[in-house]
Amino acid sequence: MRINGQYFETIWVDRNNKEKIKIIDQQKLPFHFEIKSLSTFNDAFSAIKDMTVRGAPLIGVTAAFGLYLAMLDKINNEKLPDFISSTCEKMKTARPTAVNLAWAVDWVENELRGVQSAEEARQLAFDAAVKLKAMEVGYSNSIGEHGLQLIEEIAQQKNGAPVNILTHCNAGWLACIDWGTATAPIYKAHQKGINVHVWVDETRPRNQGSKLTAYELAQEGVPHTVIPDNTGGHLMQHGMVDMVLVGSDRTTRTGDVCNKIGTYLKALAARDNNIPFYVALPSSSIDFKLSDGINEIPIEQRDADEVRFALGKEGKTQLVPNGSPVANYGFDVTPARLVSGLITELGICEANEKAIKKMFGK
Amino acid sequence: MRINGQYFETIWVDRNNKEKIKIIDQQKLPFHFEIKSLSTFNDAFSAIKDMTVRGAPLIGVTAAFGLYLAMLDKINNEKLPDFISSTCEKMKTARPTAVNLAWAVDWVENELRGVQSAEEARQLAFDAAVKLKAMEVGYSNSIGEHGLQLIEEIAQQKNGAPVNILTHCNAGWLACIDWGTATAPIYKAHQKGINVHVWVDETRPRNQGSKLTAYELAQEGVPHTVIPDNTGGHLMQHGMVDMVLVGSDRTTRTGDVCNKIGTYLKALAARDNNIPFYVALPSSSIDFKLSDGINEIPIEQRDADEVRFALGKEGKTQLVPNGSPVANYGFDVTPARLVSGLITELGICEANEKAIKKMFGK
Numbered sequence: 001m002r003i004n005g006q007y008f009e010t011i012w013v014d015r016n017n018k019e020k021i022k023i024i025d026q027q028k029l030p031f032h033f034e035i036k037s038l039s040t041f042n043d044a045f046s047a048i049k050d051m052t053v054r055g056a057p058l059i060g061v062t063a064a065f066g067l068y069l070a071m072l073d074k075i076n077n078e079k080l081p082d083f084i085s086s087t088c089e090k091m092k093t094a095r096p097t098a099v100n101l102a103w104a105v106d107w108v109e110n111e112l113r114g115v116q117s118a119e120e121a122r123q124l125a126f127d128a129a130v131k132l133k134a135m136e137v138g139y140s141n142s143i144g145e146h147g148l149q150l151i152e153e154i155a156q157q158k159n160g161a162p163v164n165i166l167t168h169c170n171a172g173w174l175a176c177i178d179w180g181t182a183t184a185p186i187y188k189a190h191q192k193g194i195n196v197h198v199w200v201d202e203t204r205p206r207n208q209g210s211k212l213t214a215y216e217l218a219q220e221g222v223p224h225t226v227i228p229d230n231t232g233g234h235l236m237q238h239g240m241v242d243m244v245l246v247g248s249d250r251t252t253r254t255g256d257v258c259n260k261i262g263t264y265l266k267a268l269a270a271r272d273n274n275i276p277f278y279v280a281l282p283s284s285s286i287d288f289k290l291s292d293g294i295n296e297i298p299i300e301q302r303d304a305d306e307v308r309f310a311l312g313k314e315g316k317t318q319l320v321p322n323g324s325p326v327a328n329y330g331f332d333v334t335p336a337r338l339v340s341g342l343i344t345e346l347g348i349c350e351a352n353e354k355a356i357k358k359m360f361g362k
Numbered sequence: 363m364r365i366n367g368q369y370f371e372t373i374w375v376d377r378n379n380k381e382k383i384k385i386i387d388q389q390k391l392p393f394h395f396e397i398k399s400l401s402t403f404n405d406a407f408s409a410i411k412d413m414t415v416r417g418a419p420l421i422g423v424t425a426a427f428g429l430y431l432a433m434l435d436k437i438n439n440e441k442l443p444d445f446i447s448s449t450c451e452k453m454k455t456a457r458p459t460a461v462n463l464a465w466a467v468d469w470v471e472n473e474l475r476g477v478q479s480a481e482e483a484r485q486l487a488f489d490a491a492v493k494l495k496a497m498e499v500g501y502s503n504s505i506g507e508h509g510l511q512l513i514e515e516i517a518q519q520k521n522g523a524p525v526n527i528l529t530h531c532n533a534g535w536l537a538c539i540d541w542g543t544a545t546a547p548i549y550k551a552h553q554k555g556i557n558v559h560v561w562v563d564e565t566r567p568r569n570q571g572s573k574l575t576a577y578e579l580a581q582e583g584v585p586h587t588v589i590p591d592n593t594g595g596h597l598m599q600h601g602m603v604d605m606v607l608v609g610s611d612r613t614t615r616t617g618d619v620c621n622k623i624g625t626y627l628k629a630l631a632a633r634d635n636n637i638p639f640y641v642a643l644p645s646s647s648i649d650f651k652l653s654d655g656i657n658e659i660p661i662e663q664r665d666a667d668e669v670r671f672a673l674g675k676e677g678k679t680q681l682v683p684n685g686s687p688v689a690n691y692g693f694d695v696t697p698a699r700l701v702s703g704l705i706t707e708l709g710i711c712e713a714n715e716k717a718i719k720k721m722f723g724k
Contacts, residue, residue, distance in 0.1 A: 030683040200686070202669065204566055204590040207681050210669075214686040225687045228566040228669055229591050230624025234694035237626070237656055262592025264599070268630040294599055307564065307572075307590055310672030312679030319569050319674045321392040324562070324576040325587045332596035 001173045009177045010058050021065045030215035031313040041070035048094040055175020056249045056285050057136045060104030063091050064129035067108045071125045075118040097300045097331050099250040099287040139282035140179035142345035147185025154242050155194045162197040164242045169203045169260035170212035171247025181247040181280040190222045198224040205306040229262050233269040244270045248281040255336030255351030256293025267338040280343040288362045293333040300330040363535045371539050372420050383427045392577035393675040403432035410456040417537020418611045419498045422466030425453050426491035429470045433487045437480040459662045459693050461612040461649040501644035502541035504707040509547025516604050517556045524559040526604045531565045531622035532574035533609020543609040543642040552584045560586040567668040591624050595631040606632045610643040617698030617713030618655025629700040642705040650724045655695040662692040
């Protein structure tokens with residue numbers, strides 16, 4: 001998608017140096033647009049851990065390129081199998097909740113199975129990362145096409161009045177490579193001339209909504225309004241939301257959806273007001289091993305300072321008195337019973353084990 | 363309650379000068395403790411409007427003292443009736459949602475009915491304000507005693523483990539005169555040696571939770587943890603909340619509860635997880651004229667800059683890009699069906715018209 005009118009993806013190989021991977025520094029957005037270079041495994045690991053890159057699909061692709069960068073080290077051919085497996089293990093620890101990270105690492109590791117030399121490993125890892133990136137772009141594009149149908153149906157009922165879509169956090173193209181997951185249907189609808197308006201939850205504590213989603217919607221010219229996370233229920237009670245559309249960091253094979261903390265509260269409000277609640281996700285975000293999202297998905301607890309301070313254009317400002325403890329859970333789980341459907345690259349699927357199994361054959 | 367070990371109320375008459383009313387500047391808390399003087403009607407009106415004082419009971423008492431300060435003007439005795447009624451009308455416009463404001467103004471106006479001279483008006487208005495203040499303290503104290511029983515019942519089941527209470531915004535003694543509404547039962551329980559722990563919603567956009575509730579709980583030594591507003595649902599799903607306890611800016615005669623934006627979302631999560639959801643309020647917050655909270659209570663829309671910026675110890679920092687619009691609704695309405703009960707000065711009452719009528723005889 002576009003930034004200042006120029007087309008970008010969130011991660012790419014430097015066109016002059018195949019050993020440098022370029023990313024957009026998402027910690028600096030929306031007030032500064034900066035491109036960063038990754039040259040080593042540690043660069044990629046840190047970029048994931050400190051959220052310079054974030055969003056389940058982008059985390060996975062960055063991890064894949066990080067494994068490729070690891071293979072650029074001088075590795076003794078005999079030690080190669082151990083090096084590959086320990087590097088892959090380490091990469092998986094960068095963040096605990098998004099399943100794409102482990103999925104992408106497993107994918108690359110599988111491509112490297114039986115590899116004989118560091119040189120071969122390097123080439124295969126590079127190819128795997130590039131292929132994974134292309135796959136994620138394709139997934140987002142397909143999610144956009146499938147989700148577009150839902151927006152078109154609502155638009156027909158609304159007779160030209162704006163279709164109001166509420167989203168939480170950033171499941172936009174910045175979280176992916178291009179298009180996004182939750183935003184893909186919105187961009188497709190906007191490009192088709194449908195009158196869409198997006199309610200953007202600011203998404204405390206890190207404000208990915210106000211800082212990233214609002215920014216990318218503005219760059220594409222999509223009408224939107226930023227709201228505090230507390231606001232969605234009131235809007236839904238008053239007929240001001242036609243659809244809730246969010247992403248997912250991990251979804252179980254039974255359709256329980258783990259996403260940014262606060263998503264569950266919006267799902268409850270959508271149900272209470274008969275508003276459709278859809279989750280857009282590539283199948284790489286489905287964890288087919290898990291059946292009980294609330295009890296089985298590990299929820300990352302992040303630094304208290306993310307809550308204690310707000311971080312904005314002018315820097316940090318303290319919101320919590322020194323003597324008061326803080327808790328900072330990164331995600332919550334929306335039970336499948338509250339989910340109207342999953343918008344995936346293969347089509348729209350009910351959020352239950354049978355439908356998911358039928359669509360993905362697993 | 364105490365600040366730095368010293369006993370305070372939120373509003374008082376200067377002991378050396380009856381024509382000065384003292385308040386705590388709640389815009390500056392928790393990082394600066396400052397006392398402000400009100401000498402005129404406009405001082406009081408502005409203090410309510412700009413939220414130097416806030417919280418339904420405190421707004422009402424400040425309005426009453428503001429009417430007294432108005433009577434200190436040199437008023438022609440013939441023009442007195444008009445002056446009183448226009449002053450009262452104007453005071454009611456300071457903020458639109460809390461019903462206590464209109465209720466307190468009506469109370470003072472009623473005390474002034476048939477008054478003959480400015481001097482008499484002055485004395486009657488002063489007495490009315492002092493009496494209203496004492497009433498509100500009494501209400502909070504009684505709410506505390508009634509709510510304490512609920513906490514004691516939970517404590518018995520928990521066998522010494524902490525009773526975890528989630529609250530939203532500040533319905534603490536800072537919102538009242540002393541004790542608070544939602545916090546009154548908590549302070550009573552803590553003073554009685556019950557192991558209580560409070561989850562404090564930070565309450566964007568103005569952070570009354572992290573700035574005021576956390577501050578006052580810390581000053582009284584009550585264990586607590588500040589959380590983003592997005593967090594409560596996750597905690598409830600994992601058995602980490604025993605009770606939700608909030609205040610109210612206006613409650614209908616049918617038990618619909620208007621409170622700080624986001625309260626409704628917590629009520630939904632409490633219901634979904636079978637957790638009791640109680641609202642603590644003096645009867646001065648009940649609007650007996652209204653039966654449909656969602657459609658009849660006017661919801662204040664506040665300045666977009668409250669959302670666009672976070673305001674903390676180091677000043678303001680911008681969170682939303684310049685090109686993105688913002689909406690800032692101050693309150694939402696929790697339908698009576700989600701409310702386990704109302705904790706009032708007369709006792710605990712079911713949230714329905716019959717029970718409220720029975721308790722208050724209206």
